[in-house]
Amino acid sequence: MRADQSRVLVVLGDAPRRERLRRQIEESGFAVTCTGSTEEAASLVRDEEPDVVVIEALAAPSGAAGLLRVMQLESTSATIPVLVLAPNGAFEIVQSCLDAGAEDFLYEPYSPSVLKSQVCDYVAISSRRRQDLRRLEREDLLKLESDVMIARKIQESFLPSVLPQPAGWEIAARFHPAREVAADFYDCFQLTQGRRVALVIADVCDKGVGAALFMALFRSLYRAYSQQNYSMRWTAVMDEGFQQAIEQAAAKHAPGLAVRMPSGAGHDAQHVARVMPAAMLFVPSIDGISHHWAENTSDDDIVLGARVFTDAIANVLMR
Numbered sequence: 001m002r003a004d005q006s007r008v009l010v011v012l013g014d015a016p017r018r019e020r021l022r023r024q025i026e027e028s029g030f031a032v033t034c035t036g037s038t039e040e041a042a043s044l045v046r047d048e049e050p051d052v053v054v055i056e057a058l059a060a061p062s063g064a065a066g067l068l069r070v071m072q073l074e075s076t077s078a079t080i081p082v083l084v085l086a087p088n089g090a091f092e093i094v095q096s097c098l099d100a101g102a103e104d105f106l107y108e109p110y111s112p113s114v115l116k117s118q119v120c121d122y123v124a125i126s127s128r129r130r131q132d133l134r135r136l137e138r139e140d141l142l143k144l145e146s147d148v149m150i151a152r153k154i155q156e157s158f159l160p161s162v163l164p165q166p167a168g169w170e171i172a173a174r175f176h177p178a179r180e181v182a183a184d185f186y187d188c189f190q191l192t193q194g195r196r197v198a199l200v201i202a203d204v205c206d207k208g209v210g211a212a213l214f215m216a217l218f219r220s221l222y223r224a225y226s227q228q229n230y231s232m233r234w235t236a237v238m239d240e241g242f243q244q245a246i247e248q249a250a251a252k253h254a255p256g257l258a259v260r261m262p263s264g265a266g267h268d269a270q271h272v273a274r275v276m277p278a279a280m281l282f283v284p285s286i287d288g289i290s291h292h293w294a295e296n297t298s299d300d301d302i303v304l305g306a307r308v309f310t311d312a313i314a315n316v317l318m319r
Helices: 015-026 038-048 063-071 091-100 112-158 209-226 240-253 268-272 299-317
Strands: 007-011 031-035 052-056 082-087 104-108 184-190 197-203
Touching (some): 007 015, 007 038, 015 031, 015 112, 031 038, 038 052, 038 063, 052 063, 052 112, 063 091, 082 091, 082 112, 091 104, 104 112, 112 184, 184 209, 197 209
Parallel strands (some): 007 052, 052 082, 082 104
Antiparallel strands (some): 184 197
């Protein structure tokens, strides 16, 4: 077979008919591969990528419709024209094949000249489809490369070119992405009044333009937020009235067991408290293990915590 020779796959159960069909198609100058099984045909379609498939409607074991459904699962094989040979008058079978993706059909007995003409036409159609598919793949690749280049420029523009050097300290950074765009990020800047230095190391989800833009947005937000003169101490940001409501409920359900305590873990409530009243209620962890994969809480303490929580809400609402 010449490298530029178009390929036709023939799927026909009867060996003598299969051989006769092979010769008829080869007379048109095409290379022909034959099989009597739709299962083997599915492998040949995947491995050889024929230009056209000629198959009898009732080919064993899954029929032409079964092979067509398999071919539709892949973008490349879905573009291959399939010509179905059907028994005369088998309207429902033909319709099922067309519904499954068949390009055309011939009722048997068919004219060899008509068959060869259709195969030639569909080989030309297949060639144009593959050219279109390759063009779309090239366009997608160029778009991806363009996105990566834009993302890289965005990323480079937001990485600090100069790092602060407070007295008694030397701060340096080296950033070496494994590919064109890395999913990592760092920043270093002085906080208000120059008394503190903020160090940021982050892992950015994904590597495209969207991820780079999100990184840029997040950088602007944390830089702006960190320069505000807010205390991060729990006692300074939690609402005193809410804390008292929790303590009253805890004294009712767990007298002598509740304690007001600071939390420096950076919980969401610490940030919510800047725009609305907030407080936090904690239940004990077994053996005091917290912020660890082995952290757990007994069912009794969970139930007790829920009771304190609901009563604390009631205390707030009844004020």
